[in-house]
Amino acid sequence: MAEYSTYGSVAVLQVNNPPLNTFTRHVLQALVSGLERAQRDPAVRSIVIAGKGPTFPAGADLEELLGTAAAPLLSNLRMVDKHVDTCQKPIVCAIHGTALGGGFELALASHYRLAVPSATLSLPEVHLGMLPGAGGTQRLPRVVGVKSAIQLITSGQDIKAQQALTLGLVDKIVQGDLLKEAVSFARSVEGRPLEDRRISQRTVPDADKVDEVVEATRKTILRKARGAIAPLTCVQAIQASVLPFAAGMAREADLMTYLMTSWQAAAQQYVFFSEREVRQWSHPRDKHINFRTAKPTVIKSVGVVGAGTMGAGITISLLQAGLKVVLLEVNKKQLDKAIAVIQKTLRQKSASQKMSQLTTTMDYSQLSDVDMVIEAVFENLRLKKEVFRKLDVITKPQAVLASNTSGLDIDKIAAATKRPDKVVGTHFFSPANVMRLLENIYGKKTSAETVATVMQLATTIGKVGVLVGNCAGFVGNRMLGPYRSEALFLLEEGVDPQDVDRAIEEFGFPMGPFRMTDLAGNDIGWRRRIEARLTTEHGPPPDTPALYRRGDRYCPLPDMLCLQGRLGQKTGAGCMMLQEAKDDLTENIYIRFRTDGSVFDLRRLLAHTKTLEELILDLLFADDCALLAHTEAALMSHHAPSMCNRYDPGSRTALPDPVVLQMIQDYRQEHGFKKRTISSQEIVERCLYSLINEGFHVLDEGIASRALDIDVIYLFGYGWPRHTGGPMYYVERVIGLEKLLRSLETYSARYPNHSHLQPSPLLRDMVAKGGSLAALGTTDSKL
């Protein structure tokens, strides 16, 4: 647990708890014993604490911290703290790997810190719904000041060794043998006074400005937190660092207790483990085929077909992971554009050497030798089948053929080949080099080896791979359908688009459904509905009731917007200025980006792009979400028309658009809807409960094997607020299945023709029998 050895006058305590040397109560007990022994031994004049194996301790063991062992763990923590803080012999921490959470706090409590150049330090507790409760909120500000401490603790960001040195968090970067250097360093500081080495004895450098700093950051933190309580609680604890140390520690302990017992901390820790658990997949048709038994094919080279936004993003992800890529695009202009985007992004990441791993081509025969192909052409079944037919002939027989479809039938695509066992879906999310989710879809004939290969690929390229079954929209987009429908039905009944968005954003989503549609383009769904024959390019199909399709309630408002040329921001034909925008379509439309002041001819660019999403990325390829958001804001403010909202220049605030509101008003009148006041609670319940209800169907049909798979999909692909744990966790642990059922019953009685509000049989069954979603996953009852 903590190995004790001596090198002359130096006692070395090496934490040994593989794989990450996390602190269990036993590890902490061993540390206390080691410290006592070193203190007692007159021959020992200094102490080194290090981690054995790959890392310095990566923090508290979360399973213990959350379970029944929490009390002894925390009591042992206090003992370690007391021993370290009062120790009369210098303690030197030798840091390599990841010194996280409690690990970093132990280092801060010690007298000296050495680190190797590759070491990373951080206080990531905020991501787990907690605060650095082992003195981190009191010691860090005493070194870096309140302002930086707030930034570091509320973001939980990594601090690289060099930055830590600059901030004064480590005393020396060690190039050679860390342990040897630490022993010799410890020897060199023996006998020196320790009082000024104790961070606890220092004062906070910007103590006089604490209120000012807190006030200045509060708004940003609140906005970013989107309902999470941990970030602001961290700030409260940091604020107490200007008090005498003992008082600050007492405040930290109180706030830590508050967070640790909150449902949000439990939810965020569930997210942490679920992100890892999805790797432990089982094949729903045969549970004996799973991550343990199936062997992945080794993938060293990948062909990517289609160099649009998705193809370029996928290529970047693959290159960043060190894979060889052959990027194929039949349109030369598009290919050149993609190359520029890839180059730019890799350069920003200081990874230009990875470009040497890229081959670009317009010739299919160049794919003859790759281990795998990911097809990322336009979302059209006929086109995809054609591509797969070609790939089947050209690629080597053992190559895996994957489709980046967002909802088309994998079996139909596989049927175009003579190797359906090697065909699989790999649904990336845009921007593909940023978004962490990879929804992997197995078809009827996909082999275990192929499934294992794409699940392994996700890990290789740093994504969270989730295995799901084949159905229209798979898991993520299928569940989004009822959510969108219900949002539209709410418009019919009297809510404005902004009210729906506000309610959903207040729940914690980064964007409500209408702002999202504004961004993504209204025509994507329209094309899908045309293909599904729910509507036509000229209006509702003949002899079809306006508000019904195949017996189901249907809201034609988005189709009406498309028919009027309002495809969203990308056409410039938004709701705000219909006539003007329509006229503009015959002219060139120019937009100026705030990001770099450049001016683009939107109409010319639209000839090459299909969606606004693509347009944004094509214009200013964003390699991180902040930049993407910035670009989006620039687009919104400089090219204001959109589907449902308007945006004042320079602002991201969506404002009601009188033209759209009038249009909805006329629609209500025409169809006899009576406007009524609808609460935010009803908006959230109807939108989210219908989405979650679809999740129960997905589980019932075995499309997702476990509730946690659905949660991870929504957390990593759709912006579901992390502090709520994901849709299925939230409804079970926070709302309660019984309450969900009763709400759905109430709503479906009121709206008998909204089929997605009819409670799923699985939900009914679970409530009747007292079953739980977590048990559904662990017992593999659906497999």
Ligand SMILES: CCCCCCCC/C=C\C=C\CC(=O)SCCNC(=O)CCNC(=O)[C@H](O)C(C)(C)COP(=O)(O)OP(=O)(O)OC[C@H]1O[C@@H](n2cnc3c(N)ncnc32)[C@H](O)[C@@H]1OP(=O)(O)O
């Ligand atoms: C005066 C000072 C006294 C000091 C004493 C302090 C005592 C502490 C008491 C209270 C303090 C509480 C605050 C905390 O410390 S909270 C924990 C903070 N630490 C973290 O948040 C780290 C979380 N882990 C990671 O970020 C990553 O795991 C990382 C360390 C970066 C390694 O990543 P990677 O190499 O990709 O490995 P995996 O993530 O796959 O992890 C491997 C397996 O280990 C499991 N794991 C990881 N971290 C923990 C943990 N903290 N507790 C329990 N288990 C953990 C992970 O689930 C993987 O398991 P499996 O392979 O089964 O999936």
